[in-house]
Amino acid sequence: MKMPQEMQLIDNSLLDQVVILTGAAGGIGSAIARTFHRLGARMLLADYDEQSVSRLALSLDPTGEQVLSIAYDASKPSDADAVVAKCIDRFGHIDHVVPAAAIFEDQPFATMTDAQWRRTMSINLDGVFYICRRSIPHIRSGGTIVTIASSAAHEGCSPEHVHYGASKGGVLAFTKSLARELSPNIRVNNVSPGTIDTPMVAELLRRSGDKWLSIIPAGRFGTGEEVGDAVAFLCSNASSYVMGQTIHVNGGSYMGG
Template sequence: MISFEGRVLLMSGAAGGIGLATARVFAGAGASLALGDLDERRLAEMTAALNLPADRLLLARHDVTDPESSRDLVRQAQEKFGGIDIVVPNAGFYPTDPFESMSVTSWSRTLAVNLDGVFHLCQAALPALRPDAALVLVASMAAHYGSPAHAHYAAAKGGVLSLAKSLAKELAPGVRVNAVSPGLIDTPMVQPLMQARGPELLNATPLRRLGAPEEVANCIAFLASPLSSYVTGATLHVNGGLYIA
């Protein structure tokens, strides 16, 4: 059983499917949570969903594309909890845009959320990290395979993988940095893709089903825990075997 007693998780994109599942896993293992999201209504609903005492939970509006918003979230977490032990930049944006007609605005916005946002949060968190800290970045199968009509998203997630490897080297030995690459996970973000290519993609997945958000959350928890104490610079594929198909 993984224990995060006395540890503090800082996470962006907390109100999404994987974010909420991750918050629940860490809360259940004893962590205190500093959670940010742009959707304040869904963020407020997490108070009841997590059922944590006030001294273990911080919720804040967070725009990952704004560096000052990340710095503010870190400041709040440090003031409340005294430091940060685990960082999970989880905010994601997955628009569908054929490359031929992709606008500069769409390209820039997608990279701003999926890549720049990871940079902003990780850099802002560095001064607040305590010994034996762990960063777990959230990439995607698209980073490895590419994704038609999602070139901007795939490019951003490819950047996340490279960032994880670079930070693993630069921040060692005090901070471990790893990544997860989810495949087809049962969240609202994947539904348009499933409607367009669902049977094809499931047939190519050896486990023949969608993954649950909790299955990604459990892998994030593993990479953030002492169970993976000699693992850094790695990517854990959470995709039912789609990566080898």
């Protein structure tokens, strides 16, 4: 029998694996969820948008046995506690954590308030700490954490997004530092997307899509599925010697290290 292409690429090492995915209702998160579901993983999908994440979980698994959802605010430590508790209650352990929840708000730096700065940092960076810290005691040996940073972490962000750029730079350094501490039992890696066509950047692309497109050698924006494939690779045994690294999924727009 011919296996689907992704099965050939990363074997069946995600079959029955238990995944916590945050930001699961988003453009990239939902694509990651669909990819992992195809690969046979069991998942707890967490998102602030309770209705959308519940709809997604039900559409993937109407029985609710393999795929569950939970309402979750990444900026609240108690919500991270609840996510981990629900995952352990249902599945007994964790294999992979993919903290993808984030916000991307426009705000010129000169008038950025402390509250605006804190809001972005609390969701995009603190939230990654909260969920990873609480998950780690339950992650089985051989498990992984795959963070989602951004090209912004490597080359700086678009104007009016200094808080976002700083939060993603933090996620990148977090990833490398944690990889040193947890390897080899838990591998920690990062995916840094370029411009991916999702609700997060819809307004930016409406305003200045042509400008962003002109710097992408691929000649198009990326899809959530293309990010999902990179995440699946980093969670699978096919990446067993990859630790503390970044996969750039950006159509060639950024080719630095």
